[in-house]
Amino acid sequence: MKVLKSLVFIALMSVSGAYAQQPATSGNPIFKGWYADPESAIFNKQYWVYPTYSAPYKEQVFLDAFSSKDLITWKKHEHVLDTSAVKWANKAIWAPAIVEKDKRYYLFFGANDIQSDKETGGIGVAVANRPEGPYKDHIGKPLIDSFHNGAQPIDQFVFKDKDGKYYIIYGGWQHCNIAKLSNDFKSVVPFKDGITYREITPEGYVEGPYMFTRNGKYYFMWSEGGWTGPDYSVAYAIADSPMGPFKRIGKILKQDPKIATGAGHHSVIHNQKKDLWYIVYHRRPLTEKDGNHRETCIDVMSFDENGLIKPVVITTEGVKAQRLD
Template identity: 35%
Template sequence: MLRLKTFILLAATSLAAQGKNPIFAAADPHAAVIDGTPWIFPTHTEKGKNFFAFKFTPQKTWEKVGPLLDLKDVSWLKNERYRGLGPWAPCIAIKGGKYYFYYSVGPQSEGRPSRIGVAVGDSPAGPFKDSGKALLTGGNGFEAIDPMVFEDPASKKFYFYAGGSAGAKLRVFEMADDMVSFRKEIEVKTPENFTEGAFMHYEGKFYHLTYSHGGWQDASYSVHHATSESPTGPWKYRGVILKSDATHKGPGHHSIIQYPDKKSYQIIYHRWDNREGDGPYSGSRVVAIDRLFHTTSGDIKTVIMTD
């Protein structure tokens, strides 16, 4: 009980307690704590400008940074076949003082498979320079979307997770040393109720794979949880940890960080606010931050969405 009380007190200084939800309008937020500062890399673009980040300031505000990457400079997208495709769902990884920015381009359609690219920079604020080739291409029932890169604290290897939606298939790769190519693909079984948006973190002797399930425009969108003793499965399905309530709908495509210390967990996700019924919804999704608690048995407690 003392440990739980201490944990709650530490969590009271969390990002979720710093202000009000939602924090800004965007979707697909990938969060990372970089040199002690939280950053969020969401699907957020402006006309003619691709990808922006949001940095948490000492004044407890979210500073918009960017643009990070100009798709006009991505050589493999200059083919007529890929013009008009949009960017979304990025993530960031850090190795050897370099920053690696992974991003989806789609949507997938007949003759135009979705792709995932990777760009490299010296700062989380960019600018990022594309590697010159697509890292992963969709097809044959697989949609190349929603990249996530995880550094295994045990082996120090980097693993790449992607996929979902069309076919709802998860694929996992071990990254090569250059972080812009794969060493090998690792065959995994897609976990129960997987749709898209995989995220991996390690806590309490478990590898926690969390991911979105359902339709992104309606109340079925939710976050589910599975665990393993390795970063590549096999997965033990644990259930739903985040779902719609009376006024917040379709929460999902999340990420999980520890902030401000190494004991307090936050889940950063998008949702539709002030919606009624089951959808489909339209308009802007918003990003919110709430507390996340693990149990000693490996479960994650149901997340309570707040304003």
């Protein structure tokens, strides 16, 4: 009888929380499937990830999204955007960027992998009333459909500066441009000096730009190496303006041959209330040789006393549970 009472007591105490379990971790990858180029955001006290569906270009005709309240359990939102809503796009929809403005959600994407100005494609914009869509073509044509300063119109990121202005930062083929967006996100408009596409390419840049601010400084990040190779990685620079100049500081994300290869094309989550930083990125499992077999992962990102980003330790555990409410 004493043993039975003890077991009942332990069960009751566990339910009450007296026997706290170890914090859950996300694990890596954070959701199933071949997904790459993850764009992360926080909307309505939830974490969101918008990745590329990693497949051959002719199959890459839609985007899924994933949401979570705690970084642990992720809900899949299928086909938030597909080519049925974008008449000019027919393949290679990838590397989405997401921003909320005036209670609407704008999803920027690359499509068709154009190789010259003679082809149809480039960077498009879709819009929805909810983070999970469905998203519809916002313009009816690409926002950027030509090569400027040698930059292939792909891998876009939308940055909101402290003055409320929005910029699009983009580019493949080892060139990166920044351009100012119009208020309605239907065009790019010239800077005061008359230049529309300003090149800000740092040393080592290949693709996948990302920007955020911290303590008044502009952190510019990008991917280096070939996306199908093991040495795909992320480097960064710091400047006093989104226009730079950006001098390369070094790599902060790269492969660990014991865990995964090709760690790159990332985004950043900042829990402002608790000042916690996370890097969301893709990598290739050691068992995979197919270039499209990439998974979306998350790990902690931190800074030293001088504001420099510490090298990220990629893990199989991922991160601890963290709610926004």
